[in-house]
Amino acid sequence: MAIEALVREFEQVAANPQAQLKKYKEAGKKCIGVMPYYAPEELVYAAGMMPFGMWGSNKKTISRAKEYCATFYCTIAQLDLEMLLDGTMDLLDGVITPTICDTLRPMSQNIRVAMSEKLPCIFLAHPQYRKPEFGMKFCHDQYTHIRTELEKIKGSAIADADISEAIRVYNKSRAARRAFVKLASEHCDVITATKRAAVLKASWFMGKDEYTEKLEALNAELSALPVCNWKGTKVVTSGIICDNPTLLKIFEDNNIAIAADDVAHESRAFRVDADETGDPMTALCRQFAEQDYDVLLYDEASNKNRRGEFVAQMVKDSGAQGLVLFMQQFCDPEEMEYPYLKKALEAADVPHIKLGIDQQMRDFGQAATAIQAFADVLEMRK
Numbered sequence: 001m002a003i004e005a006l007v008r009e010f011e012q013v014a015a016n017p018q019a020q021l022k023k024y025k026e027a028g029k030k031c032i033g034v035m036p037y038y039a040p041e042e043l044v045y046a047a048g049m050m051p052f053g054m055w056g057s058n059k060k061t062i063s064r065a066k067e068y069c070a071t072f073y074c075t076i077a078q079l080d081l082e083m084l085l086d087g088t089m090d091l092l093d094g095v096i097t098p099t100i101c102d103t104l105r106p107m108s109q110n111i112r113v114a115m116s117e118k119l120p121c122i123f124l125a126h127p128q129y130r131k132p133e134f135g136m137k138f139c140h141d142q143y144t145h146i147r148t149e150l151e152k153i154k155g156s157a158i159a160d161a162d163i164s165e166a167i168r169v170y171n172k173s174r175a176a177r178r179a180f181v182k183l184a185s186e187h188c189d190v191i192t193a194t195k196r197a198a199v200l201k202a203s204w205f206m207g208k209d210e211y212t213e214k215l216e217a218l219n220a221e222l223s224a225l226p227v228c229n230w231k232g233t234k235v236v237t238s239g240i241i242c243d244n245p246t247l248l249k250i251f252e253d254n255n256i257a258i259a260a261d262d263v264a265h266e267s268r269a270f271r272v273d274a275d276e277t278g279d280p281m282t283a284l285c286r287q288f289a290e291q292d293y294d295v296l297l298y299d300e301a302s303n304k305n306r307r308g309e310f311v312a313q314m315v316k317d318s319g320a321q322g323l324v325l326f327m328q329q330f331c332d333p334e335e336m337e338y339p340y341l342k343k344a345l346e347a348a349d350v351p352h353i354k355l356g357i358d359q360q361m362r363d364f365g366q367a368a369t370a371i372q373a374f375a376d377v378l379e380m381r382k
């Protein structure tokens with residue numbers, strides 16, 4: 001019962017981020033929109049403000065953003081601007097716009113032009129070379145720029161001690177989410193694919209203290225249950241985002257559970273912790289430098305992306321039978337990497353399907369047929 005109640009709370013948050021924004025504003029918090037990917041949310045927290053994730057919306061349609069966007073922009077970027085233009089995010093006090101892909105780069109400028117009168121837009125350019133000293137220095141300069149812009153919105157300085165505290169709070173939250181992902185697999189009869197997605201999605205719209213406290217309570221309840229005797233199959237999911245309950249329900253209908261994920265909106269966002277000792281700004285830069293296996297990041301270690309090998313190993317380690325790739329429509333980085341990913345999965349003898357998705361998707365018939373057929377393949381691999 002406690003599990004159901006906790007999950008329901010997360011589901012309500014995930015289903016209505018706008019209500020959360022209103023709630024935090026009414027509590028006197030300044031709120032900062034944080035677009036994907038890898039923005040140092042800890043700086044927003046350290047400023048005493050509420051970071052608010054911006055990952056598009058499954059409910060909106062794109063209308064006003066069309067005036068600013070080429071038709072081949074992905075829906076995440078277009079819907080973020082749509083929500084800024086149509087009043088959904090009117091309560092924000094600022095927005096951080098990372099520029100990690102060829103869509104987000106022009107998008108940051110489109111948002112600046114569209115919103116300049118109303119909203120401070122904080123530009124963030126991550127370094128392509130993350131690990132060498134010059135990359136760390138570049139990142140440090142960028143994060144200092146974010147800190148300075150947040151200080152303007154706050155009206156006073158952000159102390160180093162507050163950034164160190166924010167790192168501790170975020171590390172605790174990341175650890176709780178990693179534990180939840182493992183428990184969700186062990187208890188996939190209780191934490192179905194849709195529930196799993198809602199719990200993880202809620203983290204983008206809740207203060208990290210509140211979120212972590214509730215998630216740790218849920219983890220404790222799940223830990224007390226015996227590991228389920230799952231008769232269905234399991235997959236690893238990979239891609240940018242898959243938070244659509246209608247699509248995830250198809251997996252449940254075919255007895256497919258999620259064993260682990262390599263999804264930007266989910267585990268990629270909490271894989272790497274920041275050092276809790278030493279200079280906190282350097283710790284945040286080092287944390288970004290240590291992100292790997294992401295097609296959006298240049299892989300300095302091998303001069304090629306190692307995501308394929310990484311996810312193939314994840315399938316084996318998590319006890320899954322295959323991989324589902326959620327291919328975001330019009331996402332150049334993901335689409336261009338796919339042949340390499342496919343090759344790596346085939347070399348590792350990991351079956352997979354590629355599902356083309358976006359947040360304007362309303363017809364799930366084709367996806368249902370593909371998932372059903374894939375379920376039969378997975379069943380034979382058990």
Ligand code: SF4
Nearest residue numbers: 074101103328331332
């Ligand atoms: S989905 Fe792809 S194209 Fe869109 S913002 Fe993310 S990485 Fe960029």
